[in-house]
Amino acid sequence: MRMLRLTFVVAALVFGLRPLAAQTPVGNPSSFSFKSQPYQRPESCLPCHQRQFTELRSSVKSGYRNVSPLFNGLETAANFISGGRLRPVYKDSTKLTPAGTPLNSNNASTSLFTNITQAQAGFCQSCHNPHILLQGENPQTREVPELDGVVNDFRPDLFRPLRDYSLVDASGHQILPTDPGGPAPPGAKPSLGAAGITCDVCHNVMGPNLDHSFQADGFANMSLKLFNSISKVGPFLFPVAAKGDFHVASSDPQRIAFLRSGNFCNACHDVRVVGGGSLTAFETDKNTGGSPVTHYRLENLSTEWARGPYNSTNNPFGKVVRCQDCHMSLFPYAGNSTYMVGDQQITSPTPSIFPTNFAAVPGVSTDFNFALPKRQVVTHYLSGVDVPLLGVDELRSRLGNDYPDPYDTSSDEYGTPAGLAQRRADLLGAAVRINLDKSDKTVVPGQKFNVRVTATALTGHRFPAGFSQERTTFIELSVRDRNGFLIYQSGYQTDKPHPTTGETQPDGSLDDEDLEHLIAVVDPGKHTDTYVPGLGNNGGRNLIFWSGPDSGPEARVYIGIPKGLVLLRNELTRVFLPGDSLGRTDANGKDIVATKPHFEETFNAAIANHVDNFRSLQPLRPTTFRYEIQLPSTADLATLGVNQLAGPLQITAKVHYEHFPPVFLRYLSQTTGGLGPAGHDLHLVDESRIDSFLRNNRNIATANTTVDLGR
Amino acid sequence: MKKRNRLLLILFVMFVLAAGLTAFSRMRPQEQQSASAATGQQSPVTRENNPNYPTPNPFYFEGKIPYELTGIDTPQNAWEYAERGMYKQDDLEDLDGAIADYRTSISMNSLQNGTCQLVTTSPVPSTMSPPPCMFTVRSRLAYLLMERDPAAAISLFQEVLQIDPLRLEINSLIGETYAEEGDNAKDQATKQQLYQKAVEAFKAELSLSPVTPQSVQMTGDEANNADVHWQLADVYEKLGQNANAKSEFDLYLKATKWHSDTYPWRIALAGKKIEELGQ
Numbered sequence: 001m002r003m004l005r006l007t008f009v010v011a012a013l014v015f016g017l018r019p020l021a022a023q024t025p026v027g028n029p030s031s032f033s034f035k036s037q038p039y040q041r042p043e044s045c046l047p048c049h050q051r052q053f054t055e056l057r058s059s060v061k062s063g064y065r066n067v068s069p070l071f072n073g074l075e076t077a078a079n080f081i082s083g084g085r086l087r088p089v090y091k092d093s094t095k096l097t098p099a100g101t102p103l104n105s106n107n108a109s110t111s112l113f114t115n116i117t118q119a120q121a122g123f124c125q126s127c128h129n130p131h132i133l134l135q136g137e138n139p140q141t142r143e144v145p146e147l148d149g150v151v152n153d154f155r156p157d158l159f160r161p162l163r164d165y166s167l168v169d170a171s172g173h174q175i176l177p178t179d180p181g182g183p184a185p186p187g188a189k190p191s192l193g194a195a196g197i198t199c200d201v202c203h204n205v206m207g208p209n210l211d212h213s214f215q216a217d218g219f220a221n222m223s224l225k226l227f228n229s230i231s232k233v234g235p236f237l238f239p240v241a242a243k244g245d246f247h248v249a250s251s252d253p254q255r256i257a258f259l260r261s262g263n264f265c266n267a268c269h270d271v272r273v274v275g276g277g278s279l280t281a282f283e284t285d286k287n288t289g290g291s292p293v294t295h296y297r298l299e300n301l302s303t304e305w306a307r308g309p310y311n312s313t314n315n316p317f318g319k320v321v322r323c324q325d326c327h328m329s330l331f332p333y334a335g336n337s338t339y340m341v342g343d344q345q346i347t348s349p350t351p352s353i354f355p356t357n358f359a360a361v362p363g364v365s366t367d368f369n370f371a372l373p374k375r376q377v378v379t380h381y382l383s384g385v386d387v388p389l390l391g392v393d394e395l396r397s398r399l400g401n402d403y404p405d406p407y408d409t410s411s412d413e414y415g416t417p418a419g420l421a422q423r424r425a426d427l428l429g430a431a432v433r434i435n436l437d438k439s440d441k442t443v444v445p446g447q448k449f450n451v452r453v454t455a456t457a458l459t460g461h462r463f464p465a466g467f468s469q470e471r472t473t474f475i476e477l478s479v480r481d482r483n484g485f486l487i488y489q490s491g492y493q494t495d496k497p498h499p500t501t502g503e504t505q506p507d508g509s510l511d512d513e514d515l516e517h518l519i520a521v522v523d524p525g526k527h528t529d530t531y532v533p534g535l536g537n538n539g540g541r542n543l544i545f546w547s548g549p550d551s552g553p554e555a556r557v558y559i560g561i562p563k564g565l566v567l568l569r570n571e572l573t574r575v576f577l578p579g580d581s582l583g584r585t586d587a588n589g590k591d592i593v594a595t596k597p598h599f600e601e602t603f604n605a606a607i608a609n610h611v612d613n614f615r616s617l618q619p620l621r622p623t624t625f626r627y628e629i630q631l632p633s634t635a636d637l638a639t640l641g642v643n644q645l646a647g648p649l650q651i652t653a654k655v656h657y658e659h660f661p662p663v664f665l666r667y668l669s670q671t672t673g674g675l676g677p678a679g680h681d682l683h684l685v686d687e688s689r690i691d692s693f694l695r696n697n698r699n700i701a702t703a704n705t706t707v708d709l710g711r
Numbered sequence: 712m713k714k715r716n717r718l719l720l721i722l723f724v725m726f727v728l729a730a731g732l733t734a735f736s737r738m739r740p741q742e743q744q745s746a747s748a749a750t751g752q753q754s755p756v757t758r759e760n761n762p763n764y765p766t767p768n769p770f771y772f773e774g775k776i777p778y779e780l781t782g783i784d785t786p787q788n789a790w791e792y793a794e795r796g797m798y799k800q801d802d803l804e805d806l807d808g809a810i811a812d813y814r815t816s817i818s819m820n821s822l823q824n825g826t827c828q829l830v831t832t833s834p835v836p837s838t839m840s841p842p843p844c845m846f847t848v849r850s851r852l853a854y855l856l857m858e859r860d861p862a863a864a865i866s867l868f869q870e871v872l873q874i875d876p877l878r879l880e881i882n883s884l885i886g887e888t889y890a891e892e893g894d895n896a897k898d899q900a901t902k903q904q905l906y907q908k909a910v911e912a913f914k915a916e917l918s919l920s921p922v923t924p925q926s927v928q929m930t931g932d933e934a935n936n937a938d939v940h941w942q943l944a945d946v947y948e949k950l951g952q953n954a955n956a957k958s959e960f961d962l963y964l965k966a967t968k969w970h971s972d973t974y975p976w977r978i979a980l981a982g983k984k985i986e987e988l989g990q
Contacts, residue, residue, distance in 0.1 A: 307762070486975050499929060516970050519935060521929045546879075577830075585925075596831065
């Protein structure tokens with residue numbers, strides 16, 4: 001009887017408390033009782049977590065992403081068009097929404113979005129630097145000030161790139177570069193917010209904030225509950241107590257499970273751009289009062305993963321492969337697996353293999369030198385496909401003298417390269433496989449034949465992903481005869497001048513060259529005495545938009561032509577409506593105005609109203625791209641002095657990766673340059689930077705075959 | 712088991728059930744959904760809850776979505792037939808199947824039977840009845856019909872230009888179709904007529920991408936649209952207009968100066984042709 005009573009009491013406690021525990025992190029945790037703690041510099045965690053600190057510091061997530069000229073340029077360009085709407089407002093703001101209601105909360109601090117301007121305010125920062133945006137509510141800890149004027153009162157001439165605000169002097173007081181966007185003042189140090197995503201961003205997380213995500217699902221828009229407290233969540237169910245009172249390790253199983261899951265990453269790795277939304281895919285905020293908040297999907301990575309084979313057991317590894325399994329593991333340095341995808345045998349690096357190590361430094365991190373267990377730990381390299389467009393000296397002038405060299409050639413204790421450039425190259429090498437197996441086997445001289453490139457992405461999301469409308473992957477295909485006579489080429493680059501950014505003659509490099517499917521120049525806008533928001537003087541439309549000789553992406557999608565460039569890059573499009581100016585003139589110098597809806601690629605996300613996120617490669621779905629190729633006629637060959645083609649024809653296909661298209665960087669260079677809306681150079685991007693730092697990752701996958709010449 | 716113990720057990724079970732239900736009912740629907748997602752229970756994909764099935768606003772999604780992602784078993788509207796057609800054309804190389812689906816799609820999104828409309832005013836409402844006409848399905852069907860039924864192809868391409876007169880490459884394909892028709896025409900007069908129409912279409916294509924002093928300054932290109940110039944030169948040669956042909960070959964060379972060509976041997980060939988035509 002006593003035993004039964006005891007069982008009852010224990011069972012009642014265990015089972016009765018379970019649902020209560022389940023309420024907290026699964027939904028919207030609303031109030032927290034932990035002892036608060038100011039947002040910490042990563043250096044505060046360094047003594048006990050040296051390995052994690054060093055790894056994270058060499059990732060683009062921490063540090064570079066906030067000082068990136070591209071990020072700063074893009075945010076600047078979008079503000080030029082929106083009249084500063086993307087800059088944060090705080091609770092002490094006197095600004096108004098277009099409807100005339102108070103606008104005193106931003107993308108991170110708004111509890112429920114009811115209008116677009118709330119979501120626009122601090123839009124970029126909410127994921128790039130969420131704590132800094134949140135602590136800006138207190139004027140004493142505010143790093144990025146509110147703009148004095150927005151919309152019609154916006155002053156592009158006074159506008160500073162965000163990174164200007166990430167510098168402090170030796171006393172910790174903010175110092176600004178003399179010229180907006182100028183170099184860091186001598187002796188400047190990184191501010192609290194300079195590092196961007198740091199230890200506290202992830203380990204302060206309490207759970208998802210469903211009210212913040214437009215589909216109420218925890219995706220996008222920094223839909224996280226963050227709470228600065230001494231309770232830090234880690235990956236272990238039975239964490240070891242930390243020394244002293246600096247922090248306690250959360251043992252909340254749901255909070256731990258959230259941190260360990262892909263759901264955690266979903267909060268920022270989908271990006272939904274608020275504004276007019278998409279004219280071809282209507283979506284709005286499903287939360288209470290959110291119907292006016294229309295948007296389109298820019299980064300769609302998390303959705304791709306969540307809907308894809310790796311968020312199921314229907315993949316070669318038979319288990320869910322989370323973001324952490326590739327980006328926080330020993331991948332791609334922990335051996336290979338061989339498996340079938342369709343009729344293709346694939347060998348690729350194995351995910352989900354983690355090192356065994358201490359989670360904190362023994363002898364330092366626990367009271368009374370309590371023994372730490374060695375267990376499976378994650379790495380904090382968070383390797384991705386980006387490398388800095390800044391030199392080491394520039395990085396160190398903004399992020400500290402100890403900022404690691406992205407091109408460091410050393411390795412860590414597990415053999416993982418310390419330099420992020422090498423990690424990026426190795427990650428890309430694991431991303432895709434191609435073959436030419438389905439190509440025609442013979443061709444008759446003078447006739448057409450088909451080359452078929454089958455490409456399979458092995459990534460957990462589509463490839464490329466992230467800012468996939470600019471991240472560029474393409475197939476270079478060449479067909480030669482046995483003597484090397486080049487019959488056909490696609491996905492090629494040529495060296496040419498770029499007068500808009502001062503490169504008047506070819507510079508001998510192909511890394512700064514666009515692909516030849518499109519010849520485009522984007523309007524950088526111009527400075528005017530009186531600022532008017534919108535497209536008029538603020539750039540973004542195409543001044544030049546011509547089909548190039550390797551026209552493929554548009555022709556393949558819209559017309560179904562099996563020719564030309566295979567560009568595995570998603571596309572932002574502006575649908576110009578009747579009456580809209582395209583922003584360029586015809587041969588007579590007359591403004592070209594759309595009389596019917598006109599779809600045209602745009603390189604400014606702020607003006608897109610249609611996005612095609614399906615041009616990238618779908619994971620584990622072999623996709624075949626056909627090239628219909630015409631051999632030259634005997635007469636043409638004779639004119640050229642070629643007797644006949646020598647068989648067999650040699651077919652080579654290569655996949656290359658370019659982290660941003662030069663046309664996009666040149667647009668940013670110009671719109672943030674001296675002739676752009678600011679009226680002076682913001683020192684973010686120029687031709688020299690493009691030439692110095694933009695590098696193609698070539699041959700991330702290759703295939704060869706031959707085709708016999710028949711009679 | 713004693714009566715009191717049985718009572719305790721019943722009370723215990725009731726307590727556990729009540730506590731669990733209370734907690735779950737306190738969650739809002741989206742939290743319940745999230746809880747389901749967290750346990751790996753995924754709701755079946757429907758058109759309504761599928762992020763890969765775009766809701767027109769008012770335009771249809773013009774592009775290709777991998778068909779299996781759309782969650783469409785049996786197409787029910789013009790857009791769905793168009794998407795299945797693209798799948799058949801690109802992924803299965805089932806061109807007949809694609810043509811059939813494109814035809815069905817256009818029959819459900821047709822200017823002739825009033826099931827679609829040309830959008831001529833702005834702003835546009837989020838829904839239009841009938842919906843806007845789609846251009847992708849027409850372009851794709853037209854391309855597949857260029858050899859089989861050139862007249863139908865040209866008619867479809869012209870519908871695309873009715874939908875979007877500024878769309879690139881469509882006039883060029885009209886020109887290509889006329890040129891091919893000309894090649895196949897039996898009598899000389901018809902050939903001449905068709906080649907002349909091809910010339911007009913190619914020129915219409917060039918007029919959409921004008922080369923201006925400003926564009927030369929920005930790009931360094933004195934000509935563009937290499938392929939159109941190449942085809943124009945070919946047609947002029949067939950028309951016996953050698954001066955025009957030579958001029959087009961010259962523009963082709965200017966257009967390829969910085970951009971090369973997918974068939975790079977054409978660059979050397981153009982040089983030879985200019986020499987020949989100049990004699």
